[in-house]
Amino acid sequence: MRTQTEAPAVEPRHARSREAGVTLDGVAKAYGDVRALADVSLRAAPRETVAVVGPSGCGKSTLLELVCGLLEPDAGVLHSPPAALMPQRDGLLPWLSALDNAGLALRVAGVSRADARAAAYQHFADFGLAGFERALPSELSGGMRQRVAFLRTLLAGRPVLCLDEPFGALDALTRAQLQRWLAGALAREPRTVLLVTHDVEEAVLLADRIVLLSPRPGRVVAELEVPLEHPRERTDPRVVELREQALGALGVV
Amino acid sequence: MLAAAIVIAGLAGWEALVRGGVVDQLLLPAPSQVASALWEDRDLLGSDLAVTLQEVLVGLLAAVAVGAALGIGMHVSVAIRRALRPLVIGSQAVPVPVIAPLLILVLGFGLAPKVLLVALVCFFPVTINLYDGLRRVDPDARKLLRSFDATRWQSFRLLEAPAALPAAFTGLKVAAAVSVIGAVFAEWAGSDAGLGHALLTANGQLETPRAFAATFLLFALAVTLYGAFALLERRVVKWR
Numbered sequence: 001m002r003t004q005t006e007a008p009a010v011e012p013r014h015a016r017s018r019e020a021g022v023t024l025d026g027v028a029k030a031y032g033d034v035r036a037l038a039d040v041s042l043r044a045a046p047r048e049t050v051a052v053v054g055p056s057g058c059g060k061s062t063l064l065e066l067v068c069g070l071l072e073p074d075a076g077v078l079h080s081p082p083a084a085l086m087p088q089r090d091g092l093l094p095w096l097s098a099l100d101n102a103g104l105a106l107r108v109a110g111v112s113r114a115d116a117r118a119a120a121y122q123h124f125a126d127f128g129l130a131g132f133e134r135a136l137p138s139e140l141s142g143g144m145r146q147r148v149a150f151l152r153t154l155l156a157g158r159p160v161l162c163l164d165e166p167f168g169a170l171d172a173l174t175r176a177q178l179q180r181w182l183a184g185a186l187a188r189e190p191r192t193v194l195l196v197t198h199d200v201e202e203a204v205l206l207a208d209r210i211v212l213l214s215p216r217p218g219r220v221v222a223e224l225e226v227p228l229e230h231p232r233e234r235t236d237p238r239v240v241e242l243r244e245q246a247l248g249a250l251g252v253v
Numbered sequence: 254m255l256a257a258a259i260v261i262a263g264l265a266g267w268e269a270l271v272r273g274g275v276v277d278q279l280l281l282p283a284p285s286q287v288a289s290a291l292w293e294d295r296d297l298l299g300s301d302l303a304v305t306l307q308e309v310l311v312g313l314l315a316a317v318a319v320g321a322a323l324g325i326g327m328h329v330s331v332a333i334r335r336a337l338r339p340l341v342i343g344s345q346a347v348p349v350p351v352i353a354p355l356l357i358l359v360l361g362f363g364l365a366p367k368v369l370l371v372a373l374v375c376f377f378p379v380t381i382n383l384y385d386g387l388r389r390v391d392p393d394a395r396k397l398l399r400s401f402d403a404t405r406w407q408s409f410r411l412l413e414a415p416a417a418l419p420a421a422f423t424g425l426k427v428a429a430a431v432s433v434i435g436a437v438f439a440e441w442a443g444s445d446a447g448l449g450h451a452l453l454t455a456n457g458q459l460e461t462p463r464a465f466a467a468t469f470l471l472f473a474l475a476v477t478l479y480g481a482f483a484l485l486e487r488r489v490v491k492w493r
Contacts, residue, residue, distance in 0.1 A: 065396070068400045069400070070396055070399055070400055083400075084400065084401075085396065085397060085400040087393040087396060087397055088393065089393055091391070091393045091394050091396075091397045093394060093411070093412065093415070093416075094492040095415045095416075095418075095490075095491075095492045104397075104401070104411070105401045107411065108398065108401040108402065108403045108407055108411070109401070109402075136491070136492050137492075138492060156401060
């Protein structure tokens with residue numbers, strides 16, 4: 001099933017680079033004396049989901065902000081088509097309804113309020129949000145807030161999605177449900193995805209490839225292919241083995 | 254319930270103190286005397302209340318307009334912030350009783366000096382709270398809007414302005430509570446009507462029950478204005 005997610009207003013602007021992937025070559029970034037990233041090279045092919053895993057404070061969020069153009073690298077080369085950010089905490093605006101939050105990127109792109117709502121509304125049933133169109137974020141559960149935030153990111157109509165620990169703040173049960181749900185949503189709406197997480201298992205369940213970063217300043221210590229079909233089960237021996245392999249590369253096991 | 258009981262107990266204690274002759278009735282009238290003064294002088298006090306109410310409302314309106322413009326201006330422009338912040342803060346160091354007579358000399362006995370003094374007292378909480386509210390925006394939300402390539406105006410309209418509303422209402426409520434101070438000082442400096450004027454003449458005639466009745470009306474005015482803004486806040490800021 002294919003659904004339309006691009007707003008007509010933003011389509012032409014990004015069309016030329018739609019099939020390009022994300023490339024980082026020797027990228028470094030420091031905040032004053034604190035070096036967040038040192039010499040990071042990675043690439044994500046079009047429609048590939050790449051998980052970036054590393055310990056807390058290894059510059060994962062900085063990496064996404066670089067890809068989204070919110071920061072400029074101090075050194076190295078970065079190429080990316082326009083990217084949409086899903087910040088660590090959902091970043092929903094508390095005074096907007098779920099529908100208006102989901103359509104926020106469209107509003108900023110100049111789409112009228114009515115059209116933005118109509119575009120967001122088409123997805124509410126698929127996203128398990130039917131009936132909550134008018135609800136304020138404070139009236140939604142944590143899992144629903146993340147789904148609204150993800151829909152907002154998707155509706156930005158950009159070829160690259162940068163997801164910053166999308167399920168980090170959720171309880172284990174909701175997280176497991178949403179991981180399954182996200183895998184399904186990405187199968188329906190393939191995009192180039194950079195998924196930052198500190199959860200190795202989440203990376204194995206969702207990504208085509210896993211990039212492992214060292215503690216600060218972050219640099220790539222290993223890359224793992226995940227050649228498994230979806231849906232993946234966390235009890236699958238191949239999933240377990242990849243998870244242990246990744247933990248080993250991070251020096252945990 | 255408990256609050257009502259405390260008020261009633263306080264009033265009863267006050268009444269007993271005065272009736273028992275512990276304090277001179279000329280200095281402190283009993284609540285029942287204040288209440289009867291309120292009733293007997295209702296025509297006089299009513300027209301004074303209308304005068305003061307007008308001064309306070311027009312002054313508050315001016316304070317909100319000027320205060321909001323200053324708060325937004327200081328937020329948007331560094332030059333405006335640097336130029337005006339010392340003036341805005343310094344304006345609150347000016348003693349109202351001292352400049353009130355000067356304003357009357359310059360602007361006459363009419364409405365203008367009263368409105369100006371009310372506005373001078375009230376614009377500060379509006380400006381400072383709005384300014385702080387505009388600055389205290391969730392950094393994640395700011396990043397998000399930047400990642401959508403939002404313009405400065407879109408960030409203001411979609412993010413900063415709504416985010417600052419609760420703080421702006423705090424400013425309005427503080428302004429409402431202190432607004433009558435400006436009106437009373439202005440009336441004391443020169444006027445022929447208003448609750449401040451009534452207070453002054455009643456004091457001069459040793460009509461302490463009427464002075465207390467006028468004070469009670471000032472008190473009620475401030476509480477009502479505060480309540481009106483609090484009510485408006487509940488209707489506007491629904492996400493809190």
